[in-house]
Amino acid sequence: MVAHRLASWARHNALMFFRRRFLAALLLGASISCRLLAQTPDVIIVFKGPGFLQSGPATLQPFQPGYGLFVTFPAAVLATTAVQLNGQGVSIPLTRVLSNMYYAERYFLDETALNTAMPDGAYNLMVSGTTASSTPVTVLSGSSIRPTMFTNYAALQNWTGGTLTLQWDPVQNGSRGDILSVSVVRADGTTLYESPEPGAPGALDGTTTSVTLPALNATPGETLYAHLTYVQLNASLVNNNRTAVATGRGFFLTASLVRALPPRPSIAVQPSSQTVIAGSTVVFWVNANDGATYQWRRNGVPITGATAAAYILPNVQTSAQAFYTVDIGNATGSITSEPATITLAAAGAQPGRISNLAIRSLAGSGAQTLIVGVSVGGSGTSGPKPLLLRGIGPGLAAFGVTGTLADPKLEVYAGASKISENDNWGGNAQIATVAAQVGAFALGASTTADAALYNPSLAPGTYSVQITAASGANGVALAEIYDASPATAFTATTPRLTNVSARSQVGTGGNVLIAGFAISGETSKTVLIRAIGPTLTAFGVPGALANSKLDVFSGNTAIISNDDWGGDAQLTAGFASAGAFPISANSRDAAVLVTLPPGSYTAQVSGVNNTTGIALVEVYELP
Numbered sequence: 001m002v003a004h005r006l007a008s009w010a011r012h013n014a015l016m017f018f019r020r021r022f023l024a025a026l027l028l029g030a031s032i033s034c035r036l037l038a039q040t041p042d043v044i045i046v047f048k049g050p051g052f053l054q055s056g057p058a059t060l061q062p063f064q065p066g067y068g069l070f071v072t073f074p075a076a077v078l079a080t081t082a083v084q085l086n087g088q089g090v091s092i093p094l095t096r097v098l099s100n101m102y103y104a105e106r107y108f109l110d111e112t113a114l115n116t117a118m119p120d121g122a123y124n125l126m127v128s129g130t131t132a133s134s135t136p137v138t139v140l141s142g143s144s145i146r147p148t149m150f151t152n153y154a155a156l157q158n159w160t161g162g163t164l165t166l167q168w169d170p171v172q173n174g175s176r177g178d179i180l181s182v183s184v185v186r187a188d189g190t191t192l193y194e195s196p197e198p199g200a201p202g203a204l205d206g207t208t209t210s211v212t213l214p215a216l217n218a219t220p221g222e223t224l225y226a227h228l229t230y231v232q233l234n235a236s237l238v239n240n241n242r243t244a245v246a247t248g249r250g251f252f253l254t255a256s257l258v259r260a261l262p263p264r265p266s267i268a269v270q271p272s273s274q275t276v277i278a279g280s281t282v283v284f285w286v287n288a289n290d291g292a293t294y295q296w297r298r299n300g301v302p303i304t305g306a307t308a309a310a311y312i313l314p315n316v317q318t319s320a321q322a323f324y325t326v327d328i329g330n331a332t333g334s335i336t337s338e339p340a341t342i343t344l345a346a347a348g349a350q351p352g353r354i355s356n357l358a359i360r361s362l363a364g365s366g367a368q369t370l371i372v373g374v375s376v377g378g379s380g381t382s383g384p385k386p387l388l389l390r391g392i393g394p395g396l397a398a399f400g401v402t403g404t405l406a407d408p409k410l411e412v413y414a415g416a417s418k419i420s421e422n423d424n425w426g427g428n429a430q431i432a433t434v435a436a437q438v439g440a441f442a443l444g445a446s447t448t449a450d451a452a453l454y455n456p457s458l459a460p461g462t463y464s465v466q467i468t469a470a471s472g473a474n475g476v477a478l479a480e481i482y483d484a485s486p487a488t489a490f491t492a493t494t495p496r497l498t499n500v501s502a503r504s505q506v507g508t509g510g511n512v513l514i515a516g517f518a519i520s521g522e523t524s525k526t527v528l529i530r531a532i533g534p535t536l537t538a539f540g541v542p543g544a545l546a547n548s549k550l551d552v553f554s555g556n557t558a559i560i561s562n563d564d565w566g567g568d569a570q571l572t573a574g575f576a577s578a579g580a581f582p583i584s585a586n587s588r589d590a591a592v593l594v595t596l597p598p599g600s601y602t603a604q605v606s607g608v609n610n611t612t613g614i615a616l617v618e619v620y621e622l623p
Contacts, residue, residue, distance in 0.1 A: 010382050015527045036581045042458075046085075046125070048139050050111060050147065054255040067114040069104040069139070071125070087136060108428045146172040147251045148228070151282070156226065161218065167210045168253075171230055174206030179231045179250075182211050184224050184257060189322045192224065205314045206230065219332035220292075224257040262264040262290045264335065269559050271340035274524040274595050277318055277351050277492070278344050281526045281577075281622045283595040284324055285310040285560055286337050294332035298322050310560075312570050312593060316342055345496070345523045350490050352525030352598060354621055355483040356518040357500035363393075363405050363467045364474025366504075367542075370467040372479045375499040377460035380621060382434045384457035385495040386484035388434050391451040391467040393477045395443050405475035410451035415545035419463075425452040438482040454484070460495055487520065499578070501618040506533075506545050506607055513605040515617045525621060528571075528578045531562075531590040531605040532616040535583045545613030550590035551604045563608060565591040578620035593622070 048069045053062045071083070071094055084093040092104050108114040122136035148169040150156060166182060174180070181204060184193040193213050204211060218224055225341040231250035269287035276282055284296070286309055296306035299322050303311065313320055317359070323339040363370035376385045389412065393405030411421040425431055425447020431454050435442065443450050451467075467479050483497050506513045520527050529552060533545030549563040565571055567585025574593050575582060583589050588608070605615045 006145075018424060025455045035316065045237065046123075046137050046139055048120075049250050049252075050116070051254070052147050054149055054153060054253060058251075060147065060148065060149060066551075067108040068106070069114075069118055082126075082128050083342055083499045084126050084395065085118075085123040085137070085139070086126055086299075088119040088121045090118065092118055092123075094528045110339060112186045121543055147253055148172075148230070148254070149226075150226070150255050152346065153255060156255055157258045159257055160260050161220070162215055163212055164216075164257075166226055166228075166458050166463065167209055168228060170209050171206050174230070176205045176207055178206030179229075180204040180206055180208055181229050183227045184216060185227065186218075186222075186224055189240075192218070206232075219258040220259055220261045222259045224259070226255050226257045228253040242327050261332045262292075262330050264292045264333045265289065265330055267328065267335065267337055268294075269557065270338045271324060272325060272595075272597065273341040273343070274597065275345050276316060276523050276526075276595070277349065279315055279623070280523075281595070282313045282316050282320070282342055282524075283310055283526055283593045284313075284326075284340055285594060286326050286328065287334075287559055287561075288328045290330055290332075291328040293328070293334075295327045295329075297325050297327070300325075304557075306560075310570075310593065313342070316344070318344060322398070342597060350487065350520075350522040351492055352519055352521040352523040352596075353483070353490070354497045354500060354517060354525070354527065355520035356481065356516070357497075357502065357619065358394075358478060358480045358516040359502040359504065359617075360401075360476060360478045360514065361502070362474060363391075363477035363479075363502040364469045365538065366439065368469075368474050370479050371479055371503045372465040372467070373462070373480060373501040373503075373618075374465065374481050374497060375462045376458060376495050377495040378498050378621070381495045382492050383495060385497075386434075387454070387458045388431070388438060388440070388482040388484045389453045389455075389465055390425075390435075390443075390480040390482075391477060392443070392480070393450060393475060394448045395441075395450045396476065396478060398444065401476055403475050405467075405469055405477040406472040407449040407470040408477050409452045409468050409470035410453060411468070412455075413464045413466065414461060420453055422451045422453045424449050428452065428454075430454055434484050435482075437486075438484055440480065440482060456484075483520070490521065496621065499580075499618065499620045501616060503536075503616045505612070506548070506605055506615045507612050508607070508610045512607075513615055513617055515603045515605075515619070517603065517619050518600045519598050521598055524595050526593065526595040528574045528580060528618075528620040528622055529592050529594065529603050530565075530580065530583075530620075531603070531616045532618065533605075533607070533613060534588045536614060536616060543613050545605075545607050546611055546616040547588040547608040548590050548615050549606050549608050550592060551606070552592060552594060553602045553604065554596075554599060560592050560594050562590040562592045564588055574622060578622055580617070580618065580620055 036571060050067050054060055069092065083094045094104060106117065122138055124131045125137050145363045148171050150166060152166050152167045170545050182195045183191055185191050193216060195204050195211055229250065229252045266289045267286060268289055270284050271284045274282050294307050294309055296303045296311040320342050321344065323341055326337045327341050328335050357372065359372065362368060389410060391408040391410035393408040409423040412419050425443060434454050453561060465479060467477050479502065481500055482540045485494055500517060502515055504513050529550065531548040531550035533548035536544035551558050551561045553559065571591050571593060603617050603619065604615050
């Protein structure tokens with residue numbers, strides 16, 4: 001560790017010292033050879049002083065065992081490993097520890113013993129029996145320098161993996177002309193962080209008392225080492241051709257930096273048992289805290305390749321009926337989920353289906369148009385679909401919503417063709433009856449300016465519903481789509497809502513995009529849910545959300561989340577199966593596959609780091 005740190009110190013700091021000396025020489029009118037003016041010199045650093053290991057908040061102990069002599073060479077200077085210092089009546093052989101780092105094999109418990117064995121004074125630095133400089137090197141001890149200590153030692157022993165600020169006591173008599181550097185290394189010497197070299201932006205000096213480290217690539221439980229080196233360079237710099245030798249006095253300080261182990265994994269949402277129609281897709285998922293690894297099991301036997309938080313089984317048949325569990329682990333320990341089962345529904349069971357989409361958002365004219373999409377049909381179905389559509393503004397006041405859209409207008413398009421519209425529902429009796437049948441709240445007085453349409457026989461296809469302001473200012477509106485097919489008459493051949501979607505502005509806090517949807521029937525349904533932000537730019541949508549995050553809730557419980565879908569192969573296959581448009585593997589869009597039992601859910605779309613913009617939320621059924 002010491003050798004590695006001093007080698008880095010030498011590379012960064014000795015060259016800067018030479019540059020300072022070079023500038024001083026120019027200012028004094030000194031004569032410097034043309035060769036040195038034309039080229040950056042190779043630099044050798046000779047450092048004599050103490051090293052300390054901090055082992056507690058206020059505890060220092062000598063490092064190996066405390067005092068020694070170090071020499072760092074540019075690798076290109078060396079032609080042999082035979083290096084020594086001769087002078088003061090002693091010959092000090094140096095042992096190579098890195099490609100360019102040598103040290104005296106002898107360490108000493110105190111500086112007095114070091115100075116007795118290796119006295120201060122002039123030495124000739126010998127490489128292969130030849131001096132490396134034209135003038136002897138003056139080696140001095142560091143007795144006048146008191147070492148500092150890290151003041152947040154306790155935090156270094158329980159680092160959680162994010163950014164971390166190293167703090168230390170001020171160096172005694174430290175000045176801006178001194179050199180101070182910090183590095184963080186692994187146990188094998190691999191450098192993870194080095195402070196900027198002197199003279200560079202952000203460089204440290206003798207007055208610095210802290211530095212903020214970026215997030216480092218360390219595994220939980222791993223011990224790293226933080227090294228602080230402080231040097232007061234002497235005025236001695238001698239050169240021979242392209243080689244410069246600098247000496248100084250100082251100290252180095254080392255402390256461990258321990259990546260904290262995470263809490264033992266815990267499960268927020270257990271995998272759910274599912275009852276489905278034969279041939280359906282089933283997605284088991286688990287919502288776990290602090291999970292790093294996953295392994296799904298079928299009847300206790302590990303499933304090859306099932307190593308994610310979700311496990312997808314396509315086209316389930318009788319053979320898929322079993323108990324499924326997942327082991328969740330991290331560096332601290334592991335936990336096993338409760339078992340979940342697959343049950344095939346009895347013949348004639350009402351299939352699970354998307355039956356409703358509702359979205360509350362700011363609506364108005366132009367760019368503030370609230371757009372909702374719906375696709376009707378499905379494999380093996382035939383015939384028309386009864387559909388109830390509502391655009392509610394004034395009716396929201398009964399629920400305490402302020403700033404509502406005063407006069408919403410509802411328009412339905414098939415492609416670019418408008419096929420129907422409504423401005424003021426007028427208390428239509430059929431609409432009121434159907435609304436009650438599908439479980440929609442009553443609109444109240446027939447004189448309200450809310451909009452609604454009921455189409456008893458909408459042909460299979462894809463449609464868009466636009467909510468705008470018929471008059472007045474923009475405001476908050478609720479767009480709703482209801483499948484109005486009677487539940488008792490619903491069969492596998494009844495047309496379904498195969499896709500519902502909404503495009504709207506995503507804000508922050510209470511203004512994130514929230515889409516409510518419902519699964520009806522007697523069996524679970526697998527759905528693909530997407531939060532499209534950045535990909536909207538490719539479709540010419542200005543102001544698209546740059547980085548979308550998706551959270552799916554059942555009541556107040558978050559059951560599954562995603563931030564960046566990452567080109568997942570199972571999701572890619574799900575896109576194709578659902579007929580969803582493709583998105584780039586490295587886009588910042590979000591997507592999940594999930595099997596949901598009948599019930600009401602919300603999909604919430606927010607911007608990562610509280611960003612805002614236009615986003616599209618989509619819910620697709622999967623076969």
